[in-house]
Amino acid sequence: MVKVLLVVFLLMAPFFALCDWDRNAAATRAEAREARREAIRDAQRLREDARRAAAEARENIREAVRQAQRDLRHAQRDFDRAWREAHRNVHWM
Secondary structure, eight states, X not given: OHXXXXXXXXXXXXHHHHHHHHHHHHHHHHHHHHHHHHHHHXXXXXXXXXXXXXXXXXXXXXXXXXXXXXXXXXXXXXXXXXXXXXXHHHHHO
């Protein structure tokens, strides 16, 4: 009887090992799928952050250009005012 049980156990051992291997493989595939999904979510989050940063940078550049144009207009007015005053002073000499 013990010999029969031993033979049955030896014949069934590869089957149980195969089942365990299959469960481990399925768990590994599930982990890989979850890791892939997480990587995709992280990539999407990073892409959105990059888009927001790029839009903010473009707006900052536009604002800097507007400020530079304003400063240029003010400098041009100051120059014109100084030129007229100097021209007026030359006429009075």
